Amino acid sequence: MRFGLNRIDRVGVVVALIAAYGLVAPFALFRANRIVQGEGRSLFSALPPSLGAILLVLSAIAIVMALLRLPLFLKLLASLVMLAVLAFAIGNAAGFLTPEGNNYARVSPGSGFWLLSAAFALLATDCLARLRPPPWMRIAILTAIIAAIAFVLASGLWDGLSILKEYSSRADTFWLEAGRHVTLALGSLAVAAVVGIPLGILCHRVEPARSAILNLLNIVQTIPSIALFGILIGPLSWVAANVPGAADLGIRGIGMAPAFLALFLYSLLPMVANTVGGLAGVPAEANDAARGVGMTDRQRLTQVELPLAFPVILTGIRIVLVQNIGLATIAALIGGGGFGVFVFQGLGQTAMDLVLLGAVPTVTMAFAAAVILDAIVELVAPANAGSGTGRKEATA
Amino acid sequence: MIEIDAISKAYGDVTVVDNVSMTIDAGSITVIVGTSGSGKTTLLRMINRLVEPTRGTIRIDGEDNGAIAPHELRRRIGYAIQGHGLFPHRTVAENIATVPKLLGWPQDRIDARVEELLKLFQLDPVAFGPRFPHELSGGQSQRVGVARALAAEPNLLLMDEPFGALDPVIRAKAQDDLLAIQKHFGTTIILVTHDMEEAFGLADRIAVMDGGRLLQYATPTEMLANPATDFVASLIGTAERPFRLLALNPVEKAMEPGVAEGEPISGEASQRDALAELLWSGRPALPVTGKDGIVAGRVTVDSLLKQARPA
Numbered sequence: 001m002r003f004g005l006n007r008i009d010r011v012g013v014v015v016a017l018i019a020a021y022g023l024v025a026p027f028a029l030f031r032a033n034r035i036v037q038g039e040g041r042s043l044f045s046a047l048p049p050s051l052g053a054i055l056l057v058l059s060a061i062a063i064v065m066a067l068l069r070l071p072l073f074l075k076l077l078a079s080l081v082m083l084a085v086l087a088f089a090i091g092n093a094a095g096f097l098t099p100e101g102n103n104y105a106r107v108s109p110g111s112g113f114w115l116l117s118a119a120f121a122l123l124a125t126d127c128l129a130r131l132r133p134p135p136w137m138r139i140a141i142l143t144a145i146i147a148a149i150a151f152v153l154a155s156g157l158w159d160g161l162s163i164l165k166e167y168s169s170r171a172d173t174f175w176l177e178a179g180r181h182v183t184l185a186l187g188s189l190a191v192a193a194v195v196g197i198p199l200g201i202l203c204h205r206v207e208p209a210r211s212a213i214l215n216l217l218n219i220v221q222t223i224p225s226i227a228l229f230g231i232l233i234g235p236l237s238w239v240a241a242n243v244p245g246a247a248d249l250g251i252r253g254i255g256m257a258p259a260f261l262a263l264f265l266y267s268l269l270p271m272v273a274n275t276v277g278g279l280a281g282v283p284a285e286a287n288d289a290a291r292g293v294g295m296t297d298r299q300r301l302t303q304v305e306l307p308l309a310f311p312v313i314l315t316g317i318r319i320v321l322v323q324n325i326g327l328a329t330i331a332a333l334i335g336g337g338g339f340g341v342f343v344f345q346g347l348g349q350t351a352m353d354l355v356l357l358g359a360v361p362t363v364t365m366a367f368a369a370a371v372i373l374d375a376i377v378e379l380v381a382p383a384n385a386g387s388g389t390g391r392k393e394a395t396a
Numbered sequence: 397m398i399e400i401d402a403i404s405k406a407y408g409d410v411t412v413v414d415n416v417s418m419t420i421d422a423g424s425i426t427v428i429v430g431t432s433g434s435g436k437t438t439l440l441r442m443i444n445r446l447v448e449p450t451r452g453t454i455r456i457d458g459e460d461n462g463a464i465a466p467h468e469l470r471r472r473i474g475y476a477i478q479g480h481g482l483f484p485h486r487t488v489a490e491n492i493a494t495v496p497k498l499l500g501w502p503q504d505r506i507d508a509r510v511e512e513l514l515k516l517f518q519l520d521p522v523a524f525g526p527r528f529p530h531e532l533s534g535g536q537s538q539r540v541g542v543a544r545a546l547a548a549e550p551n552l553l554l555m556d557e558p559f560g561a562l563d564p565v566i567r568a569k570a571q572d573d574l575l576a577i578q579k580h581f582g583t584t585i586i587l588v589t590h591d592m593e594e595a596f597g598l599a600d601r602i603a604v605m606d607g608g609r610l611l612q613y614a615t616p617t618e619m620l621a622n623p624a625t626d627f628v629a630s631l632i633g634t635a636e637r638p639f640r641l642l643a644l645n646p647v648e649k650a651m652e653p654g655v656a657e658g659e660p661i662s663g664e665a666s667q668r669d670a671l672a673e674l675l676w677s678g679r680p681a682l683p684v685t686g687k688d689g690i691v692a693g694r695v696t697v698d699s700l701l702k703q704a705r706p707a
Binding site for chain 2: 290304
């Protein structure tokens with residue numbers, strides 16, 4: 001009995017339970033038009049019988065593989081095959097369910113599809129986490145996944161799905177808003193880094209400035225985003241009306257300017273706090289030695305303190321980037337653009353597909369940014385391994 | 397020559413270095429000894445202006461160190477600290493090259509100097525140059541720390557408890573290496589320690605500090621013969637005195653004509669080692685060899701015992 005239990009993989013149990021429920025839940029949703037309530041369609045009514053049967057059998061095999069303690073790459077392979085099969089099946093369901101020549105009907109993935117995808121994505125992530133691929137490999141895997149999704153999108157396999165129907169009627173604005181979203185998230189990050197890192201250095205060097213600046217930024221961080229937009233409307237309108245040239249630069253009480261400024265303000269605390277934390281973590285002996293060998297204050301900062309603090313500062317950049325990609329969605333509320341435009345339009349029209357058109361790219365971008373920056377942080381860290389435990393071991 | 401002239405350092409009402417004056421000869425090793433809080437490290441750090449004095453002046457070869465920009469002063473003075481203080485993000489070679497780089501030496505001269513120093517400290521330049529500090533043992537890190545301090549060929553080397561983090565065996569080796577290096581370059585060394593054994597092993601002159609004051613500044617022999625205060629005497633250790641004295645002098649000073657049985661001892665070895673050998677082997681006398689390795693005489697227990705008291 002004990003022997004038998006030992007051969008069961010614990011994560012596999014979770015995967016199996018989710019996937020098993022996913023097989024009986026509605027695989028796809030059918031709606032006569034884009035705003036009515038959808039009706040669930042089970043695996044066999046959503047897909048041609050042969051494809052349904054293949055999916056069922058493959059799922060069963062993958063579930064058993066997930067439960068057993070098999071080599072990780074085998075399980076990874078199984079999960080990736082399942083994700084590919086699911087991607088194919090849902091595209092196929094759209095064509096199978098949509099009546100010939102009907103442009104109003106909408107087919108979207110049902111809870112069954114999402115649960116199955118989530119289960120096998122969990123299995124894939126778990127395998128990857130346990131295989132501990134080196135940082136460059138993680139970036140390569142991410143690139144491969146994005147390339148695969150791009151390929152599926154380009155192939156037209158998913159064109160029948162509701163989210164892509166929403167896309168096709170908004171293709172122009174989609175890319176425009178995507179550009180704005182990226183500008184908001186990356187631009188505010190860049191400005192926050194340019195302002196926040198020197199501010200962090202100031203906080204590190206000038207004790208009285210530290211608590212004042214950090215407390216102020218803490219307060220900014222606690223202001224709800226919608227309230228912050230409201231607070232900014234007044235001053236920015238005043239600037240637009242009274243500062244020559246400001247209005248030409250696009251500064252107005254609503255629109256991109258307050259959104260950009262708000263994201264910038266939210267980004268400052270993580271940037272400054274991580275810079276201060278990174279500098280505080282520089283070993284005291286390294287600082288003493290830097291002064292002792294005759295470095296000027298500036299040389300000590302650029303040659304010793306900043307390089308040693310860099311991984312922590314980079315972690316701050318990672319936090320800010322992921323936070324900004326998500327927060328930029330709110331910008332749409334005040335006409336700042338970005339993917340939030342689709343989310344709020346969709347909410348207004350109770351068209352969930354439109355909400356997804358804004359939400360899915362946002363989540364994907366945030367996820368990709370997290371993976372890439374985590375990998376970079378890890379790539380940068382080994383050169384500094386000596387600043388932590390490694391050095392203590394060496395001297396012990 | 398370093399002239400420390402009535403130097404004091406106070407933090408608010410607390411005086412950590414109180415009116416200390418001393419003159420340090422060029423090319424000598426001076427060891428500043430004291431308990432923690434005695435002001436010894438502060439005194440050392442005022443020489444390269446890591447600490448600015450409240451009163452008094454320090455002249456290095458006649459030049460007031462307060463008249464030189466601190467970073468330029470420090471580039472001329474070697475500085476090695478406990479736990480070596482290597483830059484963790486730089487390789488061994490880059491660490492050693494720090495000061496020559498700051499001084500703007502041409503790259504080929506820097507490379508040659510780094511290689512020379514690594515060889516001098518018995519570290520293979522090819523194997524150790526590209527390593528990072530966390531890949532080194534304690535003894536290796538310490539050697540790299542001293543090599544870095546010596547990289548720009550300073551006339552003066554300041555060392556703050558440089559061997560504090562080493563185990564006893566490696567520490568003894570590092571001390572021997574330091575003596576050899578000092579002979580090789582003729583560098584003036586000022587070293588701070590709380591270890592009296594280390595002070596007697598290395599110093600030409602010892603400075604004893606307590607509560608910010610310089611209690612005594614003398615050669616080891618003088619200090620053994622005439623400790624200035626009870627505190628100095630207790631720091632030396634009453635029971636240790638004869639053995640410390642024997643350890644300071646070479647066997648050849650106690651050598652007498654004659655022959656003896658058994659394994660000979662070098663005339664340059666310490667009298668303490670000779671006595672230890674005699675006691676352990678139970679022999680009455682040891683043959684002593686000269687610099688040429690040929691037996692030149694012998695040393696007896698009696699002759700050594702006469703040396704174990706102040707003259």
